[in-house]
Amino acid sequence: MSHYDGTLSDKKQQELLEKYDPEAGTRKLKGILGWVVFAGLLAFSLFHLYTGIFGMLTAQLQRSIHLGFALALIFLLFPARKKNRGKEHKVAWYDMILAGISVVVGAYWPLMIDELVLRTGNLTNLDFYVGLAGILLVLEATRRAVGLPITIIAILFMGYAIFGQYMPGFIAHRGLDLSRLVQTMFFTTEGILGTPLGVSSTFIFLFLLFGSFLVKTGVGQYFNDLAIAVAGRSIGGPAKVAVFSSALQGTISGSSVANVVTSGSFTIPMMKKLGYKKEFAGAVEAAASTGGQLMPPIMGAAAFLMVEFIGGGITYWDIAKAAAIPAVLYFSGIWIMTHFEAKRIGLRGLTKEEMPNRKEVLKKIYLLLPIIAIILLLMSGMSVIRAALWAIVITVVVSAIKKDTRIGFKGFVEALVDGARSALGVAAATAAAGIIVGVVTKTGLGLKLANGLLDLAGGALLPTLFLTMITAIVLGMGSPTTANYVITSTIAAPAIILLGIPDLSAHLFVFYFGIIADITPPVALAAFAASAISGGEPFRTGVNSSKLAISAFIIPYMFVLSPELLMIDTTWTYLIWVVFTAFCGMFAISTGVIGFWVREMFWYERVVAIVAGLCLIYPENITDITGLVAFGVLFTLQLMIKRNRMPRTGI
Known part of the structure; x- marks a missing residue:
């Protein structure tokens, strides 16, 4: 602890x-x-x-x-x-x-x-x-x-x-x-x-059971301690702890609200104690916890549905691998914004006394072995069901290494019961989603709506993506990710696919926006749960969380326009270039949104930063070069123009 x-x-x-x-x-x-x-x-x-x-x-x-x-x-x-x-x-x-x-x-x-x-x-x-x-x-x-x-x-x-x-x-x-x-x-x-x-x-139940066994080993609390050991002492440490621990929590929970409550009950009070405003503290946790479902290897229940809906021999590992770079970009965006917000208002990290004993934390690093094991098992081509079963076995074995993490007979039975309890809502949601899919299949509504969406967008890609985004967010407000994904993948994703976009890109596009609905006002359940912990105003917390998660509103467009981000049909050389420009773009946009880099930014610098970021994100050589030039000019301006009232804290 x-x-x-x-x-x-x-x-x-x-x-x-x-x-x-x-x-x-x-x-x-x-x-x-x-x-x-x-x-x-x-x-x-x-x-x-x-x-x-x-x-x-x-x-x-x-x-x-x-x-x-x-x-x-x-x-x-x-x-x-x-x-x-x-x-x-x-x-x-x-x-x-x-x-x-x-x-x-x-x-x-x-x-x-x-x-x-x-x-x-x-x-x-x-x-x-x-x-x-x-x-x-x-x-x-x-x-x-x-x-x-x-x-x-x-x-x-x-x-x-x-x-x-x-x-x-x-x-x-x-x-x-x-x-x-x-x-x-x-x-x-x-x-x-x-x-x-x-x-x-099949798949979902066994992975929920795996998550339940992980919880019994105390891995959730370990994620918090590990996050503090890694990021606690840095500028705005508690906010970075929230980002890091919530990314890890996504491996054991498919619920944004559950992530907020478990990790947020720890990180939000820390952020408030060190000076973050209530709404910002809640927003950091809500944005990070919501992103937990985007982080491989588990990614929430909807990712398992994606395997079946896309078909064509695609495996769960293909989806997890494709989602890796977008997930890293998402959390990088939040990390960057929390860093510069902390610099802007002059926040410190945790003191040595507030930190856990790093040696004690590292002694429990073995608790991550089941997660590493499941990644390796999926990479090896093992079926999802077998991988989940072996992961449960490995979790039980690993827990026996030390007495305080050991799962005895009572703990084993409790893990089985808790896993079944967590599966009830998913079973109901997928049964109801089956009703929707059945109607769509029987009536041909999916193709009709896809063609209607294309007609409304004039057959153009970007308007079609925008209308699909709105559809996914509206349907996702108050609905679980599983049901939301089923609806949008049945109705909206076909419209994108008809424009020649790869199936995986189209399905991940609607998957992202269905999840982001949890922090998008007016029905932002994850943000509202975070505001209940922070004591902040719920709607304002939702607005702040949407701002912090701005990358999630951009990244899906990135991987539709540039499927290389999903590691589809690309070379390692080009992939490195695409990731580099994408990261620079996220960095520029994040500084523009927060309004601080080397020093506080003038309004026109913020505009330049956001425009440069968008240019870097769009996958064309001319836009990449334009964005990099603007990025360099902005950095030079930041160094040259000094404002006396702002502290010179560096980058």
């Missing part, structure tokens, strides 16, 4: 999670029901470990059992009313009934699979009512465990499927009757039991 003791209590952290993260607002059950839920969560994890080790079941069986577990546990754990979350110690009678129906719905495919296969396309009355119950249960479970936005979107899409003949213009279609809709949604692998839930029931 570090010497700094300004962290929030576990109770306060839980309160913040329940307020800003729907997936955290569960009942606190005791007695028999508590043990029933505990056993259910444990069985949920054991089922996935068993199928991961001995082979997955057929798609319908694997996904329906996964869905049945998730729905039943959600109705037992998540109360119907938001105000009761985290408080109720009893389960309402109607929730017990809903949980029981969920078990029946989940067991229907395993029990009836032979008959269902024989009468494909011909539903009996029982089939119809079970399928309809499954749809309604998914919608209600999603509302409780994930939130209202994605639930409303799924309902609107079903409404579109049924009333398509009444739709205007190019989005009109013949319409589906309720029976055909139920058949598509529950009795094919194009609806609820489609690809999104399939990924949740």
Whole structure:
């Protein structure tokens, strides 16, 4: 543990999670029901470990059992009313009934699979009512465990499927009757039991389990201590600690809000103590924590969906490798801005007394071995499922090195239960996303909207990218990244692909903006959670976090215009040049946004810095040369023109 003791209590952290993260607002059950839920969560994890080790079941069986577990546990754990979350110690009678129906719905495919296969396309009355119950249960479970936005979107899409003949213009279609809709949604692998839930029931669950085991070793706290040991003494050290630790936290959490609460409860009080304004301190943590989902090797649950949605033989390692340089550029941008903001207002780093013992920190460096191992396993070409299983084994072995990190039998069981609990919201979100994908597939809406988006943009690339960005951000406000990615990759990404952009670039483009919605006002959940810790004004914190994350609004355009940043079809020589100019561009833009470099910048210097940065980012020789010249001229001006009221602190 570090010497700094300004962290929030576990109770306060839980309160913040329940307020800003729907997936955290569960009942606190005791007695028999508590043990029933505990056993259910444990069985949920054991089922996935068993199928991961001995082979997955057929798609319908694997996904329906996964869905049945998730729905039943959600109705037992998540109360119907938001105000009761985290408080109720009893389960309402109607929730017990809903949980029981969920078990029946989940067991229907395993029990009836032979008959269902024989009468494909011909539903009996029982089939119809079970399928309809499954749809309604998914919608209600999603509302409780994930939130209202994605639930409303799924309902609107079903409404579109049924009333398509009444739709205007190019989005009109013949319409589906309720029976055909139920058949598509529950009795094919194009609806609820489609690809999104399939990924949740295989890759995502096992990686969430891996993250849960990492937490049990204390690796989350170790990330904080390691970050302080690396960056704590530098100018504005606590802000850089937030950036560094949040990048690492992204390896064990797929939630921006969870990242904010876990690392922010430690870093935000440190930043405030050393003089950062409340809104800036919260913004640093929100921007950095949100970027955790962009940082390989895990990148949040949506990256696993990307493997299936892109197809064409692309592997998870291909996606993680492609995302590496953009992620480094993103965190570099935040790091640079926090550095110059600290210089601008004259902030110090941590004192020696406030620092952890570096030798003690380095003694626990072995805790990073599971993360290094999973990178190497993915690089070797091992399947994602096998890599996740081996990573869990390695985590348990590594934890045994020292007594204070050792996972005993109790810790092992708790990790299984916690992993299953963290998978509930993802299962609900991917099931609801399956409804959306099913409607898009059945009605041809995806191609229609892609063509409509292109027509609206006049067939030009940059306007199409801009409209796609707005779509992803709006859909991402209040929705989990998984659901947001499914929607945007189905509706918006095809428009970019139609313009000849590589599939990977297009999918990462919508992936980025779906994540950045967490810090984009007016619905900036990660920023609002950070403001609750810092005591700052929520909207202003959101604005500041968007400003600090300006790189995230630029980087997707960079890798669409210059796929070399994703290491697509490039040479190492050209890649080094592209990364160099991109980094210089991010540096220039960051100084322009903050308004400080060697000294405080005049307004026209800020304009020059931002324009030079944009020129460096755009992948053309003439713009690169223009940007570098402007960059050099600006640096010369900074050195030549001195303002007496500003301290000469150097670069």
